[in-house]
Amino acid sequence: MDSTRIVLKGRAIPLRGNDIDTDRIIPARFLKTVTFDGLGDHAFEDDKLGLKAEGKTHAFEDPRFAEATVLIVNKNFGCGSSREHAPQAIVRWGKGINIILGESFAEIFYGTGQTLGVPCPQITSDVAEKLMSAVETDPSAEVTVDLEKRAVSVAGQTYALSIPDGPRKSFLEGSWDSTGELLSARDAIRATAARLPYVNGYAG
Amino acid sequence: MGKTLYEKVFERHAVRQLPSGQYQLFMGLHLIHEVTSPQAFSMLEDRKLTVMFPERTFATVDHIIPTTSQLRPYKDDLSEQMMVELEKNTKKHGVRFFAPDKAEQGIVHVIGPERGLTQPGMTICCGDSHTSTHGAFGALAFGIGTSQVRDVLATQTLTMDRLKVRRIEVNGKLGPGVYAKDVILYIIQKLGVQGGVGFAYEYAGDTFDAMTMDERMTVCNMSIEGGARCGYVQPDQTTYDFLKGREYAPKAENWERAVADWNSLRSDADAVYDDVVKFDAAQIEPVVTWGITPSQSTGVSSTIPTLDQFSADEKGSIEEAYQYMSFSPGQAIQGTKIDVAFIGSCTNGRISDLAEVVRLLDGKNLKVKEGVRAFVVPGSHEVKRQALALGYDKVFTDAGFEFREPGCSMCLAMNPDKLKGRELSASTSNRNFKGRQGSPQGRTLLMSPAMVAAAAIRGEIADSREVFDQH
Numbered sequence A: 001m002d003s004t005r006i007v008l009k010g011r012a013i014p015l016r017g018n019d020i021d022t023d024r025i026i027p028a029r030f031l032k033t034v035t036f037d038g039l040g041d042h043a044f045e046d047d048k049l050g051l052k053a054e055g056k057t058h059a060f061e062d063p064r065f066a067e068a069t070v071l072i073v074n075k076n077f078g079c080g081s082s083r084e085h086a087p088q089a090i091v092r093w094g095k096g097i098n099i100i101l102g103e104s105f106a107e108i109f110y111g112t113g114q115t116l117g118v119p120c121p122q123i124t125s126d127v128a129e130k131l132m133s134a135v136e137t138d139p140s141a142e143v144t145v146d147l148e149k150r151a152v153s154v155a156g157q158t159y160a161l162s163i164p165d166g167p168r169k170s171f172l173e174g175s176w177d178s179t180g181e182l183l184s185a186r187d188a189i190r191a192t193a194a195r196l197p198y199v200n201g202y203a204g
Numbered sequence B: 001m002g003k004t005l006y007e008k009v010f011e012r013h014a015v016r017q018l019p020s021g022q023y024q025l026f027m028g029l030h031l032i033h034e035v036t037s038p039q040a041f042s043m044l045e046d047r048k049l050t051v052m053f054p055e056r057t058f059a060t061v062d063h064i065i066p067t068t069s070q071l072r073p074y075k076d077d078l079s080e081q082m083m084v085e086l087e088k089n090t091k092k093h094g095v096r097f098f099a100p101d102k103a104e105q106g107i108v109h110v111i112g113p114e115r116g117l118t119q120p121g122m123t124i125c126c127g128d129s130h131t132s133t134h135g136a137f138g139a140l141a142f143g144i145g146t147s148q149v150r151d152v153l154a155t156q157t158l159t160m161d162r163l164k165v166r167r168i169e170v171n172g173k174l175g176p177g178v179y180a181k182d183v184i185l186y187i188i189q190k191l192g193v194q195g196g197v198g199f200a201y202e203y204a205g206d207t208f209d210a211m212t213m214d215e216r217m218t219v220c221n222m223s224i225e226g227g228a229r230c231g232y233v234q235p236d237q238t239t240y241d242f243l244k245g246r247e248y249a250p251k252a253e254n255w256e257r258a259v260a261d262w263n264s265l266r267s268d269a270d271a272v273y274d275d276v277v278k279f280d281a282a283q284i285e286p287v288v289t290w291g292i293t294p295s296q297s298t299g300v301s302s303t304i305p306t307l308d309q310f311s312a313d314e315k316g317s318i319e320e321a322y323q324y325m326s327f328s329p330g331q332a333i334q335g336t337k338i339d340v341a342f343i344g345s346c347t348n349g350r351i352s353d354l355a356e357v358v359r360l361l362d363g364k365n366l367k368v369k370e371g372v373r374a375f376v377v378p379g380s381h382e383v384k385r386q387a388l389a390l391g392y393d394k395v396f397t398d399a400g401f402e403f404r405e406p407g408c409s410m411c412l413a414m415n416p417d418k419l420k421g422r423e424l425s426a427s428t429s430n431r432n433f434k435g436r437q438g439s440p441q442g443r444t445l446l447m448s449p450a451m452v453a454a455a456a457i458r459g460e461i462a463d464s465r466e467v468f469d470q471h
């Protein structure tokens, strides 16, 4: 499988709201599992139920967005618990979300996204609003995210996005799967450990 | 130019700079539990990898464990399955497991410090966001996702960005009835739940200097609730007194050398910070959260803030919070009826937390209000043992609290302890997110153990200083 993430295209799903925590993305009762299988169906389960009770529909249940592979969010997305079940539920939902654009992300969520090969570029509030409105108006609109050019476009309009050099490089080169790269420094790892006072018995 | 503790510890653990510009960082201590580790072991095995430093990973079970009886098999099949998986994985890979049947188990962030595993100057990680707790010892400690747990198992290292450092200085003496929990809730209220993103928090000033290790842990525990992945307090004599003699602490001649090393890691007087904020301890009163994020809080004598007190940007989540909690702006927080009172969690489930509540209750013939379910869940078997030896269980049960077996319990309700329907809980835990305590409509108000005890007795949110005559 090609692991590079350079240009990603697809329909998008807008999810409005700041501070959407990982307890909301996947409630704790679904963490009782030893795999990540099947989590996609339970993404935002309680938020879906809550809205349903009010006669409303959550974006993740809205048939208009069922084909989406791009998720658009607001601020501090994925805050709270470190549970990887949250991004795993999102990537396993529907056709599989493979990129998340947002005004900002909680750090652990962001880091886990990188480890899973799911870029989380940042956009301004203004761009978030424009993208969300565009896909709400036309859910079939294709959103194109170009990490190389740091740009996102929809309905003929192109906007800037930001992504730090480090993660961007790992996506462009396909080197985001960290284990292999970390392991390649085996000797340096052992050497670093041997220098640590609490490993070498405070030998100085 | 001087350096901060963060920089010194980070540099010491940097294996190399990666081609991406990020760093590969060695992890001195890796803690695991049953919820976020099984998939990591599966991934490891899928890739035919082994654990590189099994002696640097320690395991326990905390999230799913029932607190009524720890007898096996657990009634809940899925919980039992997770436990079996953890036993199998730790055995197979030679990882030390603090097991319930040996009465060694506890919340992962309680047993690390308790065993002396958590030490100054270490890098510490765990598939759990409240790993920030261990920063109380002057360690860099942070939560990670499961794929990163796999990386740590395989390589004992992680891909990390360098964080900025914000020094949060609090000076002055806390008033009677004001605790470490109030200090951290106050800081989060002032800096917001996103304020710490991209930062490590360095807690400094004489208020933190005067705190016990347990109190410092309460503060560091909630760093993540302010968006900061890690937070730390400089190691000092209080730290060393706590550590000395513990199972995994340095011994004999190593002890003096360790202390010298730890002292050298303290932030230099001329260290440069990316940001500095200062607060006055005298301004802090008991804090209660009223909303659905830990920053939505108010002083106990105050009222629920009105919408005009927030920026345009925050208004949406504030309105969502009023609605979810069924609170009106301007309403007094005192007098809010509660259904459940919970004392426990990695924030406030240590022996000193229980001791303080016992001190407040003892000899006053106070009883939990009828209709309120109140329970105390010790953070570990060790905490429970100490509590029993001191007769605390009796004080609690006499007052009408249930005294349970150790675990995470109602902090996130993955075990049988849950809110029902719209129930409202006064809780010493760290998250008041929607549905956090097990009912999708359940409501949580976070506060100190003394405030939870006061609420349990009155059946409503009350000022603990008045209930217990703390002056």
Ligand code: SF4
Binding pocket: B062, B063, B107, B108, B109, B128, B130, B345, B346, B347, B407, B408, B411, B412, B429, B430
């Ligand atoms: S007590 Fe709560 S916050 Fe702490 S580790 Fe357990 S579930 Fe997480």
